[in-house]
Amino acid sequence: MNFLVVGPGAMGCLFAARLKKAGHIVKLVDHSPERADHINAHGIRVEGVTGEYKVPVPTVVGRVSEKPDVALICVKANRTRDVGEALATWLSKKTHILTLQNGIGNLEILQEALGDHTVLGGVTAQGATVLSPGHVRHAGEGETVIGPEGHPVGEIVSAFNRAGFDTRSVRDVNSLIWGKLIVNVGINALTAITRLKNGRLPEIEGTRRVMEEAVGEAVAVAEAKDVNLPYPDPIERVLEVCRATSGNIASMLQDILNQRITEVDFINGAIVREATALGIAAPVNRTLTSLVKAIHGSYGDRIDGQ
Numbered sequence: 001m002n003f004l005v006v007g008p009g010a011m012g013c014l015f016a017a018r019l020k021k022a023g024h025i026v027k028l029v030d031h032s033p034e035r036a037d038h039i040n041a042h043g044i045r046v047e048g049v050t051g052e053y054k055v056p057v058p059t060v061v062g063r064v065s066e067k068p069d070v071a072l073i074c075v076k077a078n079r080t081r082d083v084g085e086a087l088a089t090w091l092s093k094k095t096h097i098l099t100l101q102n103g104i105g106n107l108e109i110l111q112e113a114l115g116d117h118t119v120l121g122g123v124t125a126q127g128a129t130v131l132s133p134g135h136v137r138h139a140g141e142g143e144t145v146i147g148p149e150g151h152p153v154g155e156i157v158s159a160f161n162r163a164g165f166d167t168r169s170v171r172d173v174n175s176l177i178w179g180k181l182i183v184n185v186g187i188n189a190l191t192a193i194t195r196l197k198n199g200r201l202p203e204i205e206g207t208r209r210v211m212e213e214a215v216g217e218a219v220a221v222a223e224a225k226d227v228n229l230p231y232p233d234p235i236e237r238v239l240e241v242c243r244a245t246s247g248n249i250a251s252m253l254q255d256i257l258n259q260r261i262t263e264v265d266f267i268n269g270a271i272v273r274e275a276t277a278l279g280i281a282a283p284v285n286r287t288l289t290s291l292v293k294a295i296h297g298s299y300g301d302r303i304d305g306q
Helices: 011-020 034-044 075-087 106-113 153-162 175-194 198-203 203-222 234-245 251-257 268-278 283-296
Strands: 002-006 025-030 044-048 054-057 059-061 070-071 096-099 119-124 127-132 134-141 145-146 165-170
Touching: 002 011, 011 025, 011 044, 011 054, 011 127, 011 134, 025 034, 034 059, 034 203, 070 075, 075 106, 075 268, 096 106, 096 251, 106 119, 119 175, 145 153, 145 175, 153 165, 175 203, 175 251, 175 268, 175 283, 198 203, 198 234, 203 234, 203 268, 251 283, 268 283
Parallel strands: 002 025, 002 070, 025 059, 044 134, 070 096, 096 119, 145 165
Antiparallel strands: 044 054, 119 145, 127 134
């Protein structure tokens, strides 16, 4: 298949490299000319749980002349609307859009911006960290699930499996997106605030208590919206993910360490918005959202310890 991967972050580079390595046609889109030049000169380098390899992946800024089968959206959620509106001006109407982004709202934003395209959603439990431009550490493997079932999802599932990603399709992709959202609600903001790796959160009484409260609020919102979560015990699922990814640096913490804007508005902040609309209280998620936004709103003012 012919893939256009939008966003050369950790997940974008990982998927681009593995798909290209498996023999698919892949082109990467970046907004930074300097980073695009670097990737064109040096390729994408991956190290970690699946070994170490380097793959040449053509990288462009702006439009591509080809007509890809699939555009895989791997940008941060706060850039989704800008990316969708830009793609709508030149992307072939025959190209299918797939988002594996964190949080909720991305699917709807892309559908609004790219109304004439087929927009697909999904989640991935692959873990990756950017070490430098075009250089990522593949920190952990997990299932990728996309939907809804049917054309062209079956072809994408086959392509992903050929590239070594354990992938399947489902009818109700919304339940999966909410399932991953609730896991992220329990982990991401807490790691960003405490600067702890995932595995430490359940081991400390204070962070575990806040985790349970934040997840409880999110579950209450999901139940009020009649979302069928893909697991029976949400807090146990969050704890399982913490244990399985104990050494991982969560994506929101990666953003904080690199002094970038985080996706908190699409994770804990999304729970606050949904809860407010439903008349449900979500004070823990409101506080977590405010604290994370305070951190990335004051990068230049922080006091470093000696």
